[in-house]
Amino acid sequence: MLKHCLLFVIIFCFNLLNSQASFSSFKEITRDSVKKETFIKHLGNGYLPSKYFNFDLRYLIKFNQYEGIRTGIGGTTNENFSKKFKVNGYTVYGFRDDEFKFSLGGAFRLAPKTNTWLSLSYTDDLQETGSTKFLTDGRFFHFFEPRLLNIDLFHRHITKSIGIEHQLFDELNTKTEFSVSNINPTYQYSFNTNSTSLNNFRLSVAKMAFQWNPFSEFNLTENGVKETKQGYPKFTLQYSKSIKNVFKSDFNFSKIDFRTIHKIIVNKDSYSELTLVSGLAIGDTPITHLYHAYPNNITKETVMQRFSVAGLNSFETMYFNEFFSDKFTTIQAKHFFKPFNISERLKPQLVLISRFAIGDMESPEQHENISFKTLKKGYTESGFEINKLLFGFGLSFTYRYGGYHLPEFTDNLALKFTFNVTL
Structure with missing residues (x-):
């Protein structure tokens, strides 16, 4: 149980740090005249945007009867990274299974x-x-x-x-x-x-x-x-x-x-x-x-x-x-x-x-x-x-x-x- 709690804390802190970093990136983008509505649109679609990578909010935390608490991190590259290709992925952990x-x-x-x-x-x-x-x-x-x-x-x-x-x-x-x-x-x-x-x-x-x-x-x-x-x-x-x-x-x-x-x-x-x-x-x-x-x-x-x-x-x-x-x-x-x-x-x-x-x-x-x-x-x-x-x-x-x-x-x-x- 202790290792589960420790792992949850580590993943949560990692997500929080990444979220803070993406918010900082967002402030930099807004200074370059990107409208606030763009950020709201990303957030409504479940993304927390940074300069080259959009963090996917779907993987932060969920719950079901088999896994119990399910938490992790994921996302995808955005058009600032490349308009010709994109990379996406996620990793999650289930505490019950x-x-x-x-x-x-x-x-x-x-x-x-x-x-x-x-x-x-x-x-x-x-x-x-x-x-x-x-x-x-x-x-x-x-x-x-x-x-x-x-x-x-x-x-x-x-x-x-x-x-x-x-x-x-x-x-x-x-x-x-x-x-x-x-x-x-x-x-x-x-x-x-x-x-x-x-x-x-x-x-x-x-x-x-x-x-x-x-x-x-x-x-x-x-x-x-x-x-x-x-x-x-x-x-x-x-x-x-x-x-x-x-x-x-x-x-x-x-x-x-x-x-x-x-x-x-x-x-x-x-x-x-x-x-x-x-x-x-x-x-x-x-x-x-x-x-x-x-x-x-x-x-x-x-x-x-x-x-x-x-x-x-x-x-x-x-x-x-x-x-x-x-x-x-x-x-x-x-x-x-x-x-x-x-x-x-x-x-x-x-x-x-x-x-x-x-x-x-x-x-x-x-x-x-x-x-x-x-x-x-x-x-x-x-x-x-x-x-x-x-x-x-x-x-x-x-x-x-x-x-x-x-x-x-x-x-x-x-x-x-x-x-x-x-x-």
């Missing part, structure tokens, strides 16, 4: 006008089982990631990848990647295929993703095509293919993932948001690469024991590891009302929410030493949020009903904090 994780990568700019980059990376880290990431997703940063606090099902992966990103048209961005991964679940799990049980495995996966924003507006800058005005709906499509026996890969399966986001604007303070996400896995697919439908409820006896923080797009009444599917669709509808103008500092906002998920699994018996249900009866929850009551915190109330309604009334309830801060 007593393990270091890290990633190192780089990218080379092939064509500025089309935002064409060739990238390479090596990563040794954890990933949540059942989660899917779209290659074309931009960088997401939140000061506080509520759902992460309760996740306990991770798999360790060592992944080597090469990818290329290309702006095919102003409205259409593409990214292609090939990766080789060694996968080791951190929990008891075996996948049974052809009378053989695999506890850990190797995957060689080719991916191609498309981000199509047909109603957005774009400008051509010296750094390539930039989105200047967001339009809706937006569409994302990704195809993944795991190829057996290529670089000793153990599985042969395909995945198709789709997402669309639409926003109906009433006025600048009131709007509705609709999100549809769908996925399909075909072939022998381990549970690490299937779908969990974004649960965010911990398995505790009472409502108050389950009291935590609501996620942004998660099912608040769905318990972690309760459902897995090889085909699923979720639909989420939110309506944001105009904030109540109680005072200059108190302007809470009411949000009505309804979510639906449906899914199934072809051969659940292949997944051994793990218990779960599918979503074939359809899962429904509805509720509301009152956001920004105090210092960005609010309250969320959600109720579970329909095909997976539970016998005990209180087991269907989720009462949680919300957290919203905008720079």
